[in-house]
Amino acid sequence: MEQKNIPPRDGVQRYLNDRKPELSQKSLYNYRVSVNQFADWCEENQIRYLRELDGDLIAQYKDYRLERVATITARNDIRVIKNFIEFCESIHAVFSGLSELVRIPKTTVEDEICDDFLTKEEADAILPFLAKHEYATNRHLIVLILWKAGMRLSGLRALDVEDIDPDGPTLKIRHRPDKGTPLKNNRRGERNIYVTHEVMDVIEDYLTHTRPDVTDEYGRKPLIATRHGRPSHTTIQKAVYAATRPCTYNGGKCPFDRDPNDCEATKYAHITKCPGSVSPHALRRGYVTAARNAGQPKDVTGERVNMTGRVLDKHYDKGNFQEKANRRRDSLRDI
Structure with a gap:
């Protein structure tokens, strides 16, 4: 069948509409970024x-993506584009079999592993500083819970009073997908998730003295709150970046x-x-x-922390050789 005249941007929107029912909001966002970047490139190249x-x-x-981003990011992008091309085949927007010509960038084990993590020594310096100078503020509570519970940003943001x-x-x-979290x-x-009484004391002080009396657009009372309701992912990320400089x-001292x-970076x-600041996910790796x-x-x-042992070993446990040897020591037997 002859291919139809479907502009890249129109194809992208149809693809996202098709995938929306089966993807989480976070995954849909990632897919949207990848295919919109591809549509931008098509337009720049008069396609x-x-x-x-x-x-x-x-x-x-x-090649264009590999020149601009890490190999693992390019691989993820091209995987989405391959899936997009498969969808385009189904609506006769491209010739049949084009998806088979899409070659996914190969990665090494090192490419797939991120070494960005907050050390216990760093956490032991950051948390006392926040407790002294920013006690029971949003920033203090965000870093405290992420470190002590090892949870994802989405889990922290989902917490209600x-x-x-x-x-x-x-x-x-x-899990409350129909209510934004x-x-x-x-x-x-x-x-x-169990926390210590010391952590709960900070949470209760935050609720009593700091948290604004607000609800979000669904009428829920978010634990971490701003004057406008539940904070965005970006707001939480910036709080962590700021606290970990x-x-x-x-x-x-720099x-x-x-x-x-x-x-x-002080602004x-x-x-x-700041080359020394880290993202919320680095606290999760550090906790593990x-x-x-x-x-x-x-x-x-x-x-x-809601992860499998395989994922924990591969992506989150950043213990060095000696630390891992020390863990095994108590279980060893002389045979």
């Missing part, structure tokens, strides 16, 4: 209709030989440019590593 695409053009786009059980003391993580693993991500908590008076709009070094069993840690 008016999707039927003009061929194997060579797809290969050029792959009613999910806090002081008697436990526990935090109840629940889906969890990555849907209902499989639901669980109760070394000069923030180490007395103004380990990267920058002058804090001139460093652009809130550019906090992500610290928990395993402290002797917490792998299955207990995995269930607490």
